[in-house]
Amino acid sequence: MKLAGKKALITGGNSGIGLATARLFISEGAEVAITGRDQQTLDEAVAELGAKAHGYRADVTVAEDRKKLFAELAKDFGKLDIVFANAGISGRTPTGTTNEAIFENVVHTNLNGAFFTVNSAAPLMNDNGSIIFNGSVHNYLGQPGVAAYAATKGGLVSMARSIAADLALRKIRVNVVAPGSTKTPIWKRGGRANVTAEESAKVSDFFSSTVPLGRWGEPEDLAKAVLFLASDDSSYINAVELMVDGGLTGAPFGAAILRG
Numbered sequence: 002m003k004l005a006g007k008k009a010l011i012t013g014g015n016s017g018i019g020l021a022t023a024r025l026f027i028s029e030g031a032e033v034a035i036t037g038r039d040q041q042t043l044d045e046a047v048a049e050l051g052a053k054a055h056g057y058r059a060d061v062t063v064a065e066d067r068k069k070l071f072a073e074l075a076k077d078f079g080k081l082d083i084v085f086a087n088a089g090i091s092g093r094t095p096t097g098t099t100n101e102a103i104f105e106n107v108v109h110t111n112l113n114g115a116f117f118t119v120n121s122a123a124p125l126m127n128d129n130g131s132i133i134f135n136g137s138v139h140n141y142l143g144q145p146g147v148a149a150y151a152a153t154k155g156g157l158v159s160m161a162r163s164i165a166a167d168l169a170l171r172k173i174r175v176n177v178v179a180p181g182s183t184k185t186p187i188w189k190r191g192g193r194a195n196v197t198a199e200e201s202a203k204v205s206d207f208f209s210s211t212v213p214l215g216r217w218g219e220p221e222d223l224a225k226a227v228l229f230l231a232s233d234d235s236s237y238i239n240a241v242e243l244m245v246d247g248g249l250t251g252a253p254f255g256a257a258i259l260r261g
Contacts, residue, residue, distance in 0.1 A: 003232040005030035008078045012036045012061050012118055013088030015046040017185030018135065021220035022085060022227045027053045029228060034074060036061065036088065061088050061114040071121045083231045084122045086115040087135040094149040104149045111153035116160060128171045131231045134161050136179035138246045154179070158242050165240035174239040176230045181246025182208040183218040213248030213255030 009026050013019040014035025023033045027050055035050075036059045037043040047056040055077060059070040074081065092107040093099075119132055126132075137154035139147055158177050165175035209216055226245045229235050248255055 002028075002030035003228065003234065004083070007031045007082040007231075008034075008080065009083035009085065009231065010034045010036075010074065010081055010122060011085045011087055012059075012114075014085075015039065015042045015056070018180065018183065018220045018223045018227075019085070019087040020046055020050075021224040022087070023050055023054060025221070025224040025228050026083075026231070027051065029232075031083070032078070034078060036070065061118050062110050064117075067117060067121050071125065075125055078125075080127045081122060081125045082127050082130045084119060084126065084130075084132045085135070085227055085231070086118045086132070088114060088118070089135060089153075091147075091150055093146050095146040096148060099148075107149035108153055111150065112156050112160070115157060119164060123168065123173075126171075126173060128173065130171075130173045131235075132161075132164070132168075132173060132175045133227055133230045134175075134177045136177040136242060138179055138181045138244065138250050140179065140242075141250050161242075162240045169239075174230075174235070176235070176238060176240065177242040178223060178226050178230060179242050179244045179246065180223050181212065181218055181244075181249045183220060183223060185220055207258075210258040211249060211253075211256045212246070213252050215257060216247065218245060218247060 004026055009031045011019045011023050011033060014023045015037030019035065023035050026033050032053050034055045034057060035046060036057050038060050040058050043056045043058055047054050057070050057073060059066040061067060089111045090107060092103055094104050094107065115134055134157045136157050139151040140155040140158060161175045161177050168175060223245055226243055230243065244250055253259065
């Protein structure tokens, strides 16, 4: 097993990519702490994951929540080997009509929350550990209406490089996994919650047509990439952004919509 004896923290581990990663980490021998803001989904996730999972209700944007979380982790886990800073939100922020509070909430959650999670985790981490941030293809796409989200995901990449330098003497690797269109609950948020099944299917088909591999990503696709970055399989990989997007950013002209 790739993570035998390892201890991992996954923020936002109660759904989507975080939950899929927790499942895979546990199957590979890790003991996993997951966080979430919703107690019910957190309890359901822990019940599914079994005895090697521990749930902590915490909002990574709230300083008191983080303080309590890491005090409990120090008591329950002692040390950490892996941190997957996965928690994040979407949000529509079209230029000219965006409410300032919405923009700031996206930035505060996706960028500040990620940094201060790692900032709090670093003293608990064993040397030779691994930190992974959850980025996005929106660092590159220039899609309208998502300026705040794109800015945070681009910021994570630059931030990860600097943190990698900070932690280099401890041989803690810091990388970013960047999903493309992935079937997770985040697609039901950010203004999409009220779309009909027909509208949702049209959106799904459209996004599939923009991906050279012709399909959406599954949470498990991302989990496997995170496992790679967390394990010794990537022991000489540091300060990189790993795209997991079916070729969307690397080979866009392979997509059905552009092939004609």
